[in-house]
Structures are given as C-alpha cells and as structure tokens.
Amino acid sequence: MNLNKFLSGKSTLNEYIHRLNQNGASFQVHYWGVMQKHYDNLLHKHSFFEVCYVVEGEGIYIDDNHTYSLQENTLFLSKPEVLHQIKSEKGLFLLYVAFELIESESSEKWIRIMEIAKQCPVIVIQEKDDTPTTLLWKSLLIQASYRKHAFFEEMLSNIAYSLIISILQNFVPSLNHSNLENVPEVYSLLLTQAILYIHDNLASSLKLSEVAKHFHISGRHLSRIFVSELGVSYSKYVLDERIKKAVTLLKKSNLSIKEISEETGFISVQYFTRVFTSMMQISPARFRSLYVDSKTTEFSDN
Template sequence: MDLNKYLSGKTSLNDYVHRLNQNGASFQIHYWGVMPKHYDNQLHKHSFFEVCYVVEGEGTYIDDHCTYSLQENTLFLSRPEVLHQIKSEKGLSLLYVAFELIESESSESWIRIMETAKLCTEIILHDQYEMETALLWKSLLIQATKRNNEFFEEMLSTIASSLIISILQDFIPALNKSNHKHDPEQFSVLLIQAQLFIHDNLSNSLKLTEVAKHLHISGRHLSRIFVAELGVSFSKYVQDERIKKAIILLKKTNLSLKEIAEETGFMNVQYFTRVFTSMMRTSPGRFRSLFVDKNTTTYSEI
C-alpha cells in the first residue's frame, strides 16, 4: 500500500473527523497521521492515547524502558503519560491516530474501560496477515480521498468510530467478551424472515406449512421459533397481524368491510367481524364510526 496516495485522505480526516460518539462513548480525535517514511523521533510522552500501524518497514519501539521490534502488520499502543520512542534506520510506513475519551460526555462503563486501557501490558500486536483493524483503517483512508461523495462526512464518521472500537478491542481483551449470557439462537434470523413474509402476504392464507416451506424448514421448527422467541403460537401471531392491518385500513381508507376482510386474509366478512369484535371489543363498523366521527376514542393496536 503506497501511503503517498492517501495523504489527501489524512487531510480530510483532520478536517472533518474530530469527535466521535458511539454506544455511550465520546472520543476527541486529536490528529490522524499518514507517514510514508518515519525515521527516529525523540523520547516523549502524551496526555492521550496514540495508536500506530506499520504498513511496511522495520524498526524498534521503546516504551517505558522496554524495547519491541516493529515490522509489517504491527499495531502498537502508546499510553498516556508513558515515555516512548520510535526508531528506524530505513524508515517505517506508518498510519497513526491520537485520541482520548471525553469523560464528561461518556458513560461510567466507558470511563472504566479507558482506565483499563491505560494499564494495558500487551501494547504490541504482530500479525502475519492484515488484521481487521488494518482493513478498517485502509477502508477509512480510501473513503477519505473521495470528497465528492454525497455522504462523505457520514461515512468517515461511521468508519472512524468502528476503527477506534476495533483498536480498543485489540488491546483490551475484556471488550471481546459478550455482555449476553448466551449467544442468540440461530433461528432469530428465521423469525425475522417469517415476520416479513407474513407482513407482506397477509391477504393470502398463510398456513404454517406454507410459510415453513418458503423458509426451507419444517412446520414444527417454525412453530417452535414463534413460541420460543415471541411467546405466542404461529396462528395467534398471524391473526394479530391481520387485525393490526385491518385497524389501519379502517382508519385510513374507505374500503368496505368485505374488501378489508379480503385484504387481511379472512375467509369472509362474517368471520372477520367475529374475530375483530372478539379482539377489539367492538365491531369493525362501530370502530370505524367512532374513530372517524368522534375521533375521541383511543384503541390500542394490539
């Protein structure tokens, strides 16, 4: 990767990406760096975090009197108030970013996370191949060169936020642990697909076996998904969705009850009226007249 191509991207990042807000954290970005050839610098320290990624080259990094080797695909972290220095005889091709948490605008959990980062002992990460953080960083630079994109600033902010989180995950193992007690069930995606199919095809019969066939699973499996995920049977869910749509049509259209029954998948207007009255405690016609004429009675949409 020739970093000379992305010097304009560095300028864009420093022009547009100064503050990032995500998941209760607010970060101040002090600067972004793209250095095609970085040689030696003086022993120094910062009041903030600085993270560097070696794109090409070899050198050494001195941190708190410890010396580490630098090579291609190395990510290293400079912590606040820790003396550090970079050395290289032939020059390093570097990407770097400096940032700190704005505590007054961040949650207590993020304050604790950043305090943990200050005590991080594994500050050098080597990878034979490009790590996810490096790919995000390069993607950010590519986007940063495209100032004419309609959503230029929004894309920079989104990718930059993901990059900072990815960097912190690399150096703080605790961030990689899920906050959930267990992983989501595999059928959660199937539930979403089933719900979308039902929503878009309410005028059809929507039998359990037909929807299951559309999703390439058994009817028994689909039935279990609805009970486990939503706590209701498949048939009850479909019926509720039919009534929800009927309520909208009664409120917002002049369709006849027969037409509404057809649109919502009821076999006839009599059955539609019976189900609607049972669930809403008033008939469809009465519901419509109260809503349109008086506009004072509030009905929940189930």
C-alpha cells in the same frame, strides 16, 4: 499500495473527523497521520492515546524502558503519560491516530474501559494485513480520499468510530470476544443481579461474603466477576455507589447528614463525612450548601 490516496485521506480526516460520538462514548481525535518514512524521534509522552500501525519497514519501539521489535503489520499503543520512542534506520511507513475519551460526555462503562486500557500490559501486537483493524484503517483512508458526496462525513465518522473500537478490542481484553468465549454466560447475569441488589440495598452492610451467599456463590467468585467484567473491585464499586447515592440525597432531599450516612450504609456519620470529603474534595455539608442552597441541579466532579 497507493500512497497518494493515503496522504490525501489523511488530510481529509484531519479536516473533518475531530470528534466521534456513538453508543455512550465520545472521543476527541487529536490527529490522523500517514508517514512514508518515519525515522527516529525523541523520547516523549502524551496526555492521550496514540496508536500506530506499521504498513512497511522495520524498527524498534521503546516504551517505559522496554524495547519491542517493529515490522510490517505491527500495531502498537502509546498510553497516556508513558515515555516512549520510535527508532528506524531505513524508515517506517506508519499510519497513526491520537485520541482520548471525553469523560464528561461519555458513559461510566466507557470511562471504565479507558481506565482499563491505561493499565493494559499488552502494547505491541503483530497483526495481519486482512484483520478488521487493518482493513478498517485502510478503508477509512481510501474512503476519505474520494471527493465529498452525500453522507460523506457520516460514512467517515462511522468507519472512524469502528476503527477506534477495533483498536481498543486488540488491547482491552474485556472487549475482545475471543477472550470471553470461555467465560460462562451466567457471569453477565450474575453481575446484573449483583448490581441491582447493591443499588437496592445500599443501606445494608453489603459485605462481599454476604452478597455472594445471597447468590449461592463464593466471595472469591463474585469478586472475580466485578474485576473481569467491570475492571473494578467489588469494594470500590460499592463505595462509589454509596457516594453517588449520597450526592443525590444531598442535592434532592431534606434528610440530615446523619440520616444520609445511614441511608447509604456507612457505619457512622463521622466515617461517612471522612470518606465523602476524601472522594469529592468537599465535605457533605459544604457540598449541600454550594449545590443545593444555590439551586444547582447538576454536579460534576470532573
């Protein structure tokens, strides 16, 4: 293994690859790392994801008071706000990258994916040296070690994005096609139909049992589809959609607060006001006065 090429590639990546934007996802890459001899570090945490790959060596990884063995071809994930530590007596040859999703520039799908990643129970995976993730990582560093040429940054960005997606596939089950092979394709069709039904009928009660009956399945089945494919409960999804529609109506319509509460399916204007205020940290009336009367055309709760 040519360590000099890896080190040279690291420098180039840190110079050129800071942000990745593709397919509704915008990632901020904080740093790329290659370290030939990584020994002990202090117990610490990050506000972002950090993923390490052990090229050579042995050690241990401590994450949230759990200890894991590290060896050649081990891939491990440090999640945001989780205390962790690496220890090695003889040193580890590590590749690592730190990144986070820029939510304001990313789709809701990707925001949900990253929320699932924050909760994933698997954080250490034993890879092989010829899996897509390891090959992409090594290819990226080798490609970055060559002198700049036509489409140099474009090639690096595409490989780097593919690497991040490949890494996430290892830790987020809903992105891992091998975990979806036993799930009937009708699930995706049912989910699409259910989402359309919810969007078109927000003024209705949308009880889980009633919507499930509409599609001739059980409530338990429908609930499971939302959790497995979207990573969110049915009730949470419906409530979020009610609030989103309420925001739109408050900004773009002349309907009264009471009428909006009815249009979005809340049982009373008082309940609507309480839920809206809790989720948006501002009352519906105050929201309208700030963002409609001031002619604001967009609203972000980030």
